[in-house]
Amino acid sequence: MTAEGYLLRGGRVIDPRRSLDAVQDVLVRGGEVVSVSDRPLAADGARELDVSGLWVCPGFVDLHVHLREPGDEGKETILTGTRAAVAGGFTSVVAMPNTRPPNDSALVTRLVQERASAARLARVFPAGAISKGLLGEEMAELGELAAAGCVCFTDDGRPVMNAGLMRRVLQYARALGRPVMVHEEDLTLSAGGALTEGTWATRLGLMPIPRSAEVTMVARDLVLLEEVGGHLHVAHVSCAESVGLLRAAKARGLHVTAEAAPHHFTLTDEAVAGWNTDAKMAPPLRGAEDVAAVRLGLADGTLDAIATDHAPHGILDKHVPFAEAANGVVGLETALPLTLALVRSGVLTAARAVELLSSGPAAAFGLPGGHLAPGAPADLTVINPSAEWTVDPHRFQSKSRNTPFAGMRMVGQVVHTFVGGRPVWFEGALGKESS
């Protein structure tokens, strides 16, 4: 079936990279986009799909996903995680290295790549560790990791507290042409904390994490970046001041990119009411001003990507008192409707929303895909922007259920996801050949 390809007929094609937003036909064949045209294309043996009323977008790219394999297969595997990815419209994901063992060697990188190839769903780009064992002490063998295919370096989940190491990693990674992705959290400021400093932390009796824990580290790393060059990528930006620092740094021409997670642009710390451990993550949910600033940063280009920080956990990690619960929420299968909510509320244009999910992240890390032009890989996400549904975590493709959005009404649903021209998610279900 794949051999003949697909003709997507009459959809609203949004390709932010070339400012295209129009009803067009798209023909994919042989793993590539063959033709995008405002004149009706001949099917010429391809299977025709009527996608009128739907949006045809470049496949979504998530720069920040925890697939948990190797080591925590009870929470997620590369297979279940990439099922969740394609269900959420993501054709490419960057897999964080905080597995067990961590991805600080080419052996682990290859294992991730092999499992991803076997799954035949989303493309998986491994992220390599910054430091050996993610301990924040000695630099990992970044050259070997890059050669094995790691697309960035990060100790995500943990900050690089050692400024000297951070400076040298920026220098070293620059020569390898890879971004250094940072989880910004000064552990001396966040120590013992469980929720952002504010009335909710005080009410719930949770030790506060001041916003300065993130902001001072963003400031530090921008100073280092300005001094030594390289490419800094700031993960899951959650504070208004961080957005401000990034905006100023970009204006000065620094090579910095940044992402925000749907939970940080949707929820405030109030979502933790009732010690809801499904709303516990690092960085924590912040206040309304921070949510507004992150949204503005997404709109004005300060932030380059929406990334889910998909972090599966089971009940052993979540059905415990809040302070003891693991950080993280699953996000792949709810990112699209949460992003579209920003379109409906006037924060983002449709084109900007699609950009933040596809070409923005692809460009930030130099990944293939992210656009819909002849010759591009046939990674496509077809969405129904007005389909309504209710989040039922038990229907997730992900192995884990830890979402703060359970029971919430969502608008916007993924209809088809094509990876390399193959319909891995088709008519709202796993594609036959991939189930």
Add this chain to the structure above:
Amino acid sequence: MKPRARQSLLTTEGMSRADVESIFVRARLHARGLETGRSVRALEGKVVANLFFEASTRTRLSFERAAKALGADVLNFTAQTSSVSKGETLLDTVRNVEAMGVSTLIIRHSASGAAYLASRHVQCAVVNAGDGTHGHPSQALLDAFTLHERWGALDGRTVAIVGDVLHSRVARSNLYCLLALGARVVFAGPPTLMPVGLEELGGRVAPSLDAALEEADAVMVLRVQGERQTAGYVPSVREYARLYGLTAERAAKLRPGVLVMHPGPVNRGVELAPEVADGPGNVILAQVSHGVAVRMAVLEACA
């Protein structure tokens, strides 16, 4: 108390004046019963379990005394939380104990929200006997009851809560309870141990300890939780005692009739000078004896 399938006492937040006063009415009755040795055997045939995952002597004894005075059988469980799978232990323990036919679980735990979490996984009533730095509702009720018995009413009175507010579940629970009864609450303590948002919750932060003491009708002195919790927040316990303790000098400046309270156990010479702990105005032992009567009222409501 929040209406639930089975009445539980998890927090004082959201309690109305009527909720609190109905506890007081029963507590007054129980206090008389304790004096005369003729208590209402309201829990005859019921089983109450004391689940103390965190060490405590007086609160556990107080609840045990209250439950027995009401005629209940009491199961006692004490365990230090282990470093692994604490939550699993918590939920497994509460489900197991419930399965023994317990009508009320009294839970003390070092983590905020623990009693609430437990209440979501059992059918029986849950009484929060202190959860982390979140709440200690029976303590707040007995504190307010003590003031109520002294003053007749709390309306318009000012209660100063002084010390390590950041780590204090007693401070939080008292705030809501005192506000519900029409009192004003002013906080004072080391700035590093003052959580943000107290004003939004209805309290006020005094510019200094002396300013708070000056306007107080009662002073609640919070316990210094020991070196562990104050380490890094204040230079030393010695300096804390000097700058933020209720010393004899400070106590001497209190207006006549000002009540001095402490949730116990007192670190004599740290947050409270010995002569102040035993001095005029102290109602610390009255708090303890009222505690039994108030907890009887609580258990009666949560059986």
